[in-house]
Amino acid sequence: MSLKLFLKIYARLVAVAAAVIVLCFVLFSTMNPVRERIWQESTAAPLMKWLAAVPAPARQYHWMPSMFGLQTAAPGRFDLSPVQAERLSYGQVVLEKGAAGHSFYVLAGDGQLNRLRLQQPYRELARASALIARWHLDNASAGQRGDLAEHLEQSLNLALRPLESQDQLPEQALLDSLASEALVPYQQSDGRQALLFRLSSGELWQLSMPPPFNAWGWPVLLVLGLVLGGVLALSLYLGLRFVDGQMRKVESVAVRMARGEMSARVEATEGSVVSRLAASFNSMAEQIQRLVGVQREMIHAVSHELRTPVARIRFGVQMIESAKSPEILHKQLQGIDGDIEELDALIDEILTYARLEQGGPVFTLREASVADIARQVVDEQNPLHGPVDITFHMDEASEPWAMADVEPRYIHRAIQNLVGNAVRHARSQVRVTCQFDEENCRVDVEDDGTGIPEEHWEKVFSAFARLDDSRTRTSGGYGLGLSIVRRILYWHGGQAFVGRSEQLGGARFSLVWPRVPQAGD
Template sequence: MSLKFLLKAYAQVVAVAALVALMCVVLFNGLNNVRGQAWHERSLQPLMEWLAAVPAPAEQYHWMPALFGMKTGDSRAFQLTPVASERLSYGQVVAEPSGEGFVFYVASESGGLISLNLEQPYRDLARATALIVRWHLDAAPLEARAQTSDYLAQALGVRINPLQKQADLPAQTVLDRLSSSGLALLRRDDGGLAGVVRLSEGDLIAVNMPEAFNPWGWPIVTLLLVLVGGVLALGLFLALRFVDRHLRKVESVALRIARGEMGARVESQDGTLVSRLGSAFNGMAEHIQRLVQVQREMIHAVSHELRTPVARIRFGVQMIESASSPEALQKQMTGIDGDIQELDELIDEILTYARLEQGGPVFSLRDDSVTEIVEQVVTEQRIIREGVDIECRIEDGDGRWSQSDVEPRYIHRAVQNLVGNAARYADGRVLVTCHLDDENCRIDVEDDGRGIPESDWEKVFTAFARLDDSRTRTSGGYGLGLSIVRRILYWHGGQAFVGRSEQLGGAKFSLVWPRRKLESSVL
């Protein structure tokens, strides 16, 4: 996996995570603002309706204006929005945020409006409710106190419990507050509040409020889970769609190649998940296209190359039938033997080239001496080419860098092809030079012949390509030798070049490959 793709994928994941977090925060705050206002209106509704039913709440509950900002009056005394006014006309409790808490409105039965300004609505609701309960219980006769308690609990939406047992009594700190102010608030285990009041006779009453507002209620949690799951599903869908689209491109190109469109290629951007697949597929397609092209060229060239020796053999057989002397018979037999030898060499060249071109043989690279291989080739060629002066120069005289990772048989074949070609076209001299260092091996083969035109330097490595179309038994060559050389160097991780010899004036062929492989490759 490339670093570019990893960074790109990481950035996309971080961006999606940040987007999901931002959406969750916005949704959480937005919904809880609405839920909170609705909860406050629903929680204050029993108290506000109780106050609306009282003829003169500010006079009856004289502590309410000072403690809870109670105001009464007609609608013109309050600055209300049209929506709030309409809701109040329906008998609803309206809560509007203020600079400090909420302001609650309700229409009284006398036709005016009542408002409460609560800085901490839930806490102030518990205090106001507990004070109203204490006021009414203190005012009720002892024999009617239980009935009054039930009526208040139902009307105000609370649970009123007398604290009579020792286990029900609150902590001493709460009792101290009760003794000083007659009211204390307790936090229950479920998070709700309970107002504890002391009646005039000394009895303790607990006024338990409904549960407090929970911003993490199950509707919010469910909605956030749906949102996160939906975004993840959408992201997964888009990612799979992206991969599927690119895979369909590869599939389409594969079908086009199967129909014979060998030039079809996959177009994929760098840094994508399937870019490496596209590159590998394009490399495979190019290799297949080249193999098909080579196969066509080989079929065409082989059919052409076989005609000449086969025709000569046919002619020689016909001449044998009409031979009038043993000398003439022997001459034809020798010619036929030479043609058969030529066919055998041609088949060997074709098979070697086919093996190298279609993926190469199994190369077992081993540490061997390059200088010894070159000297062996030069010695063999001196015997074969008696009329040519073949000189060998080893620049690394002490042999420090002569060892290299090679397949000796194929390197021998490559050097032999170059030296043989140079001797064939040289006027009388061939120079073989080894340049060895700690990184690369280089072998230069130069001759003093007429050289190769620069326009044909790349053509000479093409299979079955001959610059001189006239072929005889003496000139030899099938146009495969240099192609074999280039493929041998390719499988060694190197290259073959052709140029002009500055020393001898003819052609100069060079073989260059790395002296050591980082890993032993099976090619």
């Protein structure tokens, strides 16, 4: 995976994570004030409805106005919105937050409106409920307190019980506080607000409120989980859709190629998900297009090259039928034999070229002396070309590096093809030079012929290519030798190129390849 693609994916993941965090924060900040308001209203509702059921709560609970801001008045005396007034008419408890604190409203049975003003609703509701419970329990007989406590629990939505055994008693510090305070508040282990109070008879009672507001309640967790799952699902869908779109591009090009559009290519920007796949696919497409082109060119060229020797064989056969002397018959048979050898050589060249072009032979690289291979070629070619002097040269500095990983048979073939090509165009001299170093091997084959024009230097390596100057059909060959040389060097991880010989003045063909091919070459 490329660094650019990694950074792009990482940036998108960070963006998705940031979007999820921001969205969850917005939802949390939006939902919780509403949830807290609903919780506060529902927590205060039992006490407010209890006060609404009392005919004159401010007189019966005379401490409520001073301690908790209890006020009873006509609804018109309070500044309420139409929505709040409508909710009150339905018997609901309404909370209004202001600078003076939290104001709770409830409509009494006589049409009056009760308002309770609290600074800390949860703690003060617990204190107000405890004072009311203590007042009623103090005014009840011992036999009535059990039923009254149960009634208070149900009406005020709290837990109320007497502390009758030693194991029910709280810490000693709380008991000590009861000596100077009427109510002792404390927090239970589960977070609930609780209070201890003592009746005039000496009985200890404990009051526990409902659980406090939980900002991370299951509704919030459910909504945040749904949002998180939705964002991740959307991100995954968009990501897969993008990848699918990129893959469809590759699929579309493959379909176009199957229909014969060999020039179709995948367009993918660098660093995209399928950039490496697109590059490999395009490379494969170019190779297929090249092979198809080579095949077409070969079919055309082979059909053309075969016509000449076949026509000569046909003519020779016709001449045999009319031969009148043994000498003429022998001459025609020799000509036919030469044409058959030419056909055999042509077929060998074509098969070798096709084998190299269609994916290459199965190379078994092994260590061998390239200098010895070049000397062997020179020794083999010298007796065959008497008028042309073929010489071998190598400096002393190259001798230690003559050993290289090669396929000797094909390197021999490449050098032989170059020497044979040079001999056909040389006047009197061909020079084979080897130069080796720690990393590369180089073999130069030069001749003293007319050379090759620079504009044709690349063309000479094309299959079945012939130039229009001195290197024409009359010089022999089929235009495959140099193509075979280039492909042999390609499979060795090297290159073959042509230039001008500075010493002899003719053409100079050079083979350059690494002594030890790298993995993947």
